[in-house]
Amino acid sequence: MLSNWPPVSVVMPVLNEERHLEEAVGRVLDQEYPGELEVVLAIGPGKDRTEEIAARLAAGDDRITIVPNPTGKTPAGLNVGIAHARHDIVVRVDGHGVLTQGYITRAVEVLDESGADNVGGVMAAEGRTPFEMAVACAYRSRLGLGASTFHQGGKAGPADTVYLGVFKRTALERVGGFDESMHRAQDWELNYRIRKTGGLIWFSPDLSVTYRPRSSLSAVAKQFFHTGQWRREVIRRHPETASKRYLAPPVAVGLLAVGLILGIVGLIVGSAILDLGFIIPLGYALAVIAGSAMEGRYLPWKAIFWLPAVIATMHISWGLGFIVGLQEKPAGPALTTPGPA
Numbered sequence: 468m469l470s471n472w473p474p475v476s477v478v479m480p481v482l483n484e485e486r487h488l489e490e491a492v493g494r495v496l497d498q499e500y501p502g503e504l505e506v507v508l509a510i511g512p513g514k515d516r517t518e519e520i521a522a523r524l525a526a527g528d529d530r531i532t533i534v535p536n537p538t539g540k541t542p543a544g545l546n547v548g549i550a551h552a553r554h555d556i557v558v559r560v561d562g563h564g565v566l567t568q569g570y571i572t573r574a575v576e577v578l579d580e581s582g583a584d585n586v587g588g589v590m591a592a593e594g595r596t597p598f599e600m601a602v603a604c605a606y607r608s609r610l611g612l613g614a615s616t617f618h619q620g621g622k623a624g625p626a627d628t629v630y631l632g633v634f635k636r637t638a639l640e641r642v643g644g645f646d647e648s649m650h651r652a653q654d655w656e657l658n659y660r661i662r663k664t665g666g667l668i669w670f671s672p673d674l675s676v677t678y679r680p681r682s683s684l685s686a687v688a689k690q691f692f693h694t695g696q697w698r699r700e701v702i703r704r705h706p707e708t709a710s711k712r713y714l715a716p717p718v719a720v721g722l723l724a725v726g727l728i729l730g731i732v733g734l735i736v737g738s739a740i741l742d743l744g745f746i747i748p749l750g751y752a753l754a755v756i757a758g759s760a761m762e763g764r765y766l767p768w769k770a771i772f773w774l775p776a777v778i779a780t781m782h783i784s785w786g787l788g789f790i791v792g793l794q795e796k797p798a799g800p801a802l803t804t805p806g807p808a
Contacts, residue, residue: 695788
């Protein structure tokens with residue numbers, strides 16, 4: 468254990484989080500971190516009671532500071548929060564993330580032990596309703612989101628990226644902070660720039676954050692469509708980052724489309740050969756159903772019922788988002804130097 472615990476700043480970009488904010492902030496304040504701790508809430512212009520809840524929390528604890536995030540975008544909120552943070556270690560927490568007990572203490576230890584610029588751990592998706600349980604299972608499954616270490620866990624060591632992150636401010640200042648033109652995937656892109664400048668990103672299975680997933684199929688579809696769009700933007704900016712994992716969803720969508728088109732044309736013209744195109748979507752559906760039965764075997768039956776639809780929605784929405792891409796390309800890197808205010 469460290470003999471002198473450094474002060475830390477917890478930065479939370481928050482938008483429309485009335486359902487989860489109190490729990491998320493409460494878990495930060497209950498960490499029992501041995502050193503000084505502050506919480507900076509960067510509040511966007513939302514449509515619910517988030518601002519009211521944040522104001523009440525700040526009135527009850529002088530460790531909480533509220534700053535406005537006029538754009539409501541996550542990277543802008545992170546940068547404005549970091550700019551108002553007072554300390555040299557910055558802990559990122561989302562408004563729907565719940566830290567496990569001792570997370571900050573262990574993260575500071577790992578930061579010291581590894582010499583890394585950013586450390587993080589497991590995104591432990593956890594649902595409350597049967598639908599959310601299905602989404603959480605899909606997050607953790609190789610069938611859902613692939614083999615990402617921070618979704619499934621693994622051994623401690625260097626990583627391309629980690630969930631959320633506990634940063635040295637010097638690393639954030641070195642690369643200019645979060646790119647505000649990256650409305651999504653900004654954490655992956657930031658970690659890429661840190662690594663390109665010689666920094667180290669470190670994964671530790673000791674660090675875990677409970678993630679509250681989306682609560683409807685339409686919300687999951689929207690989330691993953693945007694994720695696919697922004698993943699394509701990352702690859703457009705950094706072509707060397709393309710990988711089989713990120714290209715698999717658009718390839719799958721392309722194959723499904725070809726199979727459906729061939730099958731429909733076959734029905735119209737009476738061609739048995741073209742009818743074979745239906746094998747592709749049928750095979751995909753059977754694979755998803757069988758894989759869901761295996762992956763979700765420990766879930767309640769209502770969650771198992773939702774799981775194939777959730778996984779297919781993730782795949783197809785991501786793939787479509789990637790194929791469509793952003794309709795308007797961002798103006799380019801929008802970087803700041805988030806020093807203390």
